[in-house]
Structures are given as C-alpha cells and as structure tokens.
Amino acid sequence: MKSVTVWVCVHVFLLLLDQAASSWDGPSALPLSLATSSPGTRTGPRAQPEWVDCIQASDMCNQNPYCSSRYRVMRQCLVGKEKEAMLDNNRECQAAMDVLLVSPLYDCRCKRGMKKELQCLQNYWGIHMGLGGDMDDPSPYEPVAPHHDAFRLASISSGMLTVAPKGFHCPDAERNCNPCLDAAKACNLNSSCKKQRSAYIATCSKEDPNKGESCSKKRCHKALRQFLDRVPTEFSHRLLFCPCQSVGCAERRRQTIVPDCAYKDKEKPNCLELRRVCRQDSLCRSRLADYMVNCVMTQHTVSTCPNQDNHQACLASYARLIGTDMTPNYVDSSFVNWTISPWCTCKGSGNQEEECMNFLQYFTNNTCLRNAIQAFGYGIDTMQNKNVSVPGPSLMTTMRSDRSSEPTFTIPEYHEPRGGGLDNTLPGDHSACLRANVCALFPGVALALVLAQHAL
Incomplete structure (x- = not known):
C-alpha cells in the first residue's frame, strides 16, 4: 500500500513538472511509458513512442507468441489474388488484424535511407496492405515536421532536406544562361557525384541483348536510385x-x-494500371504514398504544401520516386509552362476517367510541386499568393545517417536570427511566465512530500 502511495505522489509531481514544461513551449518531459503505466502492470503496445522501426516492431511481435501467431496468419491472408476478400470475409484474418491493430506493428514507421529499408517497408505493408483506398495510402516513413525558415532540424533528421540555391539571375542578359549545365559541372567537381552520375548514365545507355531492347530498365532504375541515395x-x-x-x-x-x-516505354500504359503495378511493389508503393502525403495540394490555406510549405519534403519525395515504376519526368523541353508526369495516359479509361485524371493531376497540375521546384530554382516562390521565402544556406556541412553510411544529407548552417540567438536570455514576457509556472509548482511539490512522508 505504501509503495502505491509513494508511486502516486511521484507520478503527481512528474505530471505537474510536465505541465509546467509544456507551458514553456517545450516538448513533454514525461515518458509515454510512465504516463500510461501503473505499478504492477505491463506497458501495453500503445505505450510505445509515436513510431517505432518496423523491423524492431516485427522483432517485438515475434517475441510474443500470441502476436507472432497472428502475424503469421495475416501474412497468409495477404498471399494471392483473393487477399481483399480474405480480409473482408475470413473470420481468422479479421481476428488476426484486430490483434495486430493494437500491436507495435500498426504504429511502426521506416527511416528514409536506412540500411534495411526494403525489409522495413515489407514489414509495414504486412499489416497495412488491406487498409485504405487507392488514393489515401499513409506514408510508411517517419513523419515530417512543419517547415521553419531558420531551423529545419526535423527535415534533416528525417532525410527530407534539400538545399535551395541562391536566387537565380542571369549575369548577362544577352548571353544564354544554362543553370543545368552549371549543375553538371558542379557535379563533375565532386568525386561522389561524378562517379555515381557516370555509373547510371553508362547503365541506362547500355543495350540489353537478352531482351533485344536498347537498355535494361530494371538496372537503369537501380542505378538511378543509388545515385539519388548516395x-x-x-x-x-x-x-x-x-x-x-x-x-x-x-x-x-x-x-x-x-x-x-x-x-x-514502347507504349503508354493507363495511369490506373501503372498505379496498380506500382502498388504491388513495396518500394514503389511506399515512395508513391510518401509523395502523395508530402506534395498534396492544401486547400483553404495560405500555404500550398503540407506542414507549413515544407517544399523540401515535397522535392525529396518526388526525387525518391525516380527509379521506380512510377518514375516522373518533364514531358518536353518547355521552359515556360513545363509539365511533369509519369509515363502514362488516361485515354481509354472509360468510366474510370475521372479517377484516372485525379491521380494524374497529382503530377501534371500540382501547385505544391510546382511551387517547390520554382522556390528551389529561384530562391523564392514566384507563384502568386505566396509570401513565404526559402532561405539560402550560408555554409554547408555534410552528415550521414546514424543507421547507414548512406545517403549523405547536406545541412545548412544559418546565421542567428535577429534579436539574438539561442544563448540569449529569455525575453521579459517569457521570463514572467517562467516565474509564474515555477511558483505554481510549489504547492504540488509540498503536497507530494507530505503524502510521501505520511505513507512512510
């Protein structure tokens, strides 16, 4: 009894401390496992962090005989062409799904560029295969935080950072500028870029005598993915x-x-058929879902991209589609009204034409993607109704993911914002709030100590 009372007192004290910390605009200091547990009880699957590695989540499930058996059942349910009917009508499949929905596997995510990315994605789709429609797959990757002009640490840690160059201006109005040629020259001056670029160009230019084709698209796609990853x-x-x-x-x-x-390709497939083929592959399905999430066009808001105009997340998701069955590209050499699309068409869609066009417009008429590309190229967004600038980095350093030696991400180092940096003292309004919250803690602390002393 005394141990329970002491535990309650400590728990109340931590809750008060956590409430004060949250009022200082900081993250919650209280561990989720403590907030949702009680003495003498085991922490349930929902006491895990917001997301866990799907490989780790699979290992956790396999250590539990009940979860492991249901996981094996679910994998059997998802084999074959009748998987949708099995999930809807088979009681054993439904029971297995009910168990997995409250297991760590349901909330698991994958880290972009991780060493075992494909295995992680396969684990994710192992229980998400039957959830959601064709257009609303959730992204299996770790969430992307809202964009902030000065500090984009969340995008960096998620592998979603891209570097916006300074505003583009042709130095000589009478001379034809070619920033793409300049980009190729810059790549050749970097050993890694030069090596990987030469490798994919050579692979994508080779003939494939086995199939009588000009190249092996499968090998070409793999080389492109390696270039963009490394x-x-x-x-x-x-x-x-x-x-x-x-x-x-x-x-x-x-x-x-x-x-x-x-x-x-020799013929343009229907876009819905191309999407169906893509969704049968874990990597393509994952990257398409990530693109849909990070480049979705927001309505009735000032911004045009999700997460407060996180252009970097949209561009990174777009680039990661290259090298999959859903590889997008510029459709022609237009430099004024350019269009991006995967290699597909909506002709002959019949009564699915509207659905097909809605999907295709995620590429051909995507305001978020267009603004993100223009913001990258010119340093600011040149579209109408935009007042969000993209800051140019002052210094560049590189870092690598802690899970793998690749890919390499570039981190911009920004000057301190006006009004002082992080080392400055709190402004007057925040210090008053801080003093008030500290004072508010004393009654709760005193009460916790009295109860603890009485229990002992």
Whole structure:
C-alpha cells in the first residue's frame, strides 16, 4: 500500500513538472511509458513512442507468441489474388488484424535511407496492405515536421532536406544562361557525384541483348536510385530542378535521368494500371504514398504544401520516386509552362476517367510541386499568393545517417536570427511566465512530500 502511495505522489509531481514544461513551449518531459503505466502492470503496445522501426516492431511481435501467431496468419491472408476478400470475409484474418491493430506493428514507421529499408517497408505493408483506398495510402516513413525558415532540424533528421540555391539571375542578359549545365559541372567537381552520375548514365545507355531492347530498365532504375541515395542533394537536386530560361537548358534538364531508358516505354500504359503495378511493389508503393502525403495540394490555406510549405519534403519525395515504376519526368523541353508526369495516359479509361485524371493531376497540375521546384530554382516562390521565402544556406556541412553510411544529407548552417540567438536570455514576457509556472509548482511539490512522508 505504501509503495502505491509513494508511486502516486511521484507520478503527481512528474505530471505537474510536465505541465509546467509544456507551458514553456517545450516538448513533454514525461515518458509515454510512465504516463500510461501503473505499478504492477505491463506497458501495453500503445505505450510505445509515436513510431517505432518496423523491423524492431516485427522483432517485438515475434517475441510474443500470441502476436507472432497472428502475424503469421495475416501474412497468409495477404498471399494471392483473393487477399481483399480474405480480409473482408475470413473470420481468422479479421481476428488476426484486430490483434495486430493494437500491436507495435500498426504504429511502426521506416527511416528514409536506412540500411534495411526494403525489409522495413515489407514489414509495414504486412499489416497495412488491406487498409485504405487507392488514393489515401499513409506514408510508411517517419513523419515530417512543419517547415521553419531558420531551423529545419526535423527535415534533416528525417532525410527530407534539400538545399535551395541562391536566387537565380542571369549575369548577362544577352548571353544564354544554362543553370543545368552549371549543375553538371558542379557535379563533375565532386568525386561522389561524378562517379555515381557516370555509373547510371553508362547503365541506362547500355543495350540489353537478352531482351533485344536498347537498355535494361530494371538496372537503369537501380542505378538511378543509388545515385539519388548516395549523392548529396546539393548536387543531385540541382540537376533535377535547375531553373531554365531557354529550350537548350530545359532539354538538358529533361535528359538528366536518361528518359529513353528510365522513363519512356514502347507504349503508354493507363495511369490506373501503372498505379496498380506500382502498388504491388513495396518500394514503389511506399515512395508513391510518401509523395502523395508530402506534395498534396492544401486547400483553404495560405500555404500550398503540407506542414507549413515544407517544399523540401515535397522535392525529396518526388526525387525518391525516380527509379521506380512510377518514375516522373518533364514531358518536353518547355521552359515556360513545363509539365511533369509519369509515363502514362488516361485515354481509354472509360468510366474510370475521372479517377484516372485525379491521380494524374497529382503530377501534371500540382501547385505544391510546382511551387517547390520554382522556390528551389529561384530562391523564392514566384507563384502568386505566396509570401513565404526559402532561405539560402550560408555554409554547408555534410552528415550521414546514424543507421547507414548512406545517403549523405547536406545541412545548412544559418546565421542567428535577429534579436539574438539561442544563448540569449529569455525575453521579459517569457521570463514572467517562467516565474509564474515555477511558483505554481510549489504547492504540488509540498503536497507530494507530505503524502510521501505520511505513507512512510
């Protein structure tokens, strides 16, 4: 009895401390496992953090005989063409799903660029395969935080950072500028970029004698993914999103991914069929879902991209689609009214034409994607109704993911914001709030101590 009373007192004290900390605009200091547990009880699956690694979550499930058996049942339910009917009508499949929905597997996510990314994604779709419709797959990757002009640490840690160059201005109005050529030259001056770029160009240009085709699209896609995974976005995104003011520049930009092999095919499939093929592959489905989430067009808001105009997340998600069945590209050499699309068409869609067009417009008429590309190329968003600037980095350093030696991300180091940096003291209004919250803690602390003394 005394141990329970002491535990309650300590718990009340921590809750008071956590409430005060939250009022200082800081994150909750109270561990989720403590807030949702009680003495003598085990922490349930919902006491996990907001997201856990799906590989780790699978290991946790396998250590529990009940969860492990249901996980095996679910994998059996998702095999074959009748998986949707099995999930809807088979009681054993439904029972397995009910168990997994409250297991760590349901809330698990994957880290972009992690060493075992494909295995992690396969674990994720192992229970999410039957959830959601064709257009509203959730992203299996770790969440992206809202964009902040000065500090974008959340995007950096999520592998979603891209580097916006300074505003583009042609130095000589009478001379044709070619930022895409400049981007290629910059890539050649970097050993990693030069090596990986040469590798995918060579692979995508080779003939495939086994199939009688000009190249092996599968090998080409793999080489492109390796280039985009291993080369800092400081170089790769300059090649993909360089701003153009001439046909020659726009054509070089279109040719960046060697479209004759990586993009085009003998015939254009229907976009819904291409989406169906993509969704059968864990990697393609995951990256398409991530693109849909981070480049979705927001309505009735000042911003045009999710998470307070997080252009970086949209561009990174777009780039990661390259090298999959849903590889997008510029459709022509236009530099004024350019269009991006996967290699597909909505002709012959019949009564599914509206659904097909809605999907295709996520690429061809996506305000978020267009604004993100323009903001990257020119340093600011040049579209109408926009007042959010994209700050240019002053210094560049590189870091690597703690899970793998690749990919490499570029971190901009910003000058301290006006009015002082992080080392400055709190302004007057915050210090008053701080004093008030500290004072408010004393009654709760005193009460906790009295109860603890009485219990002992």
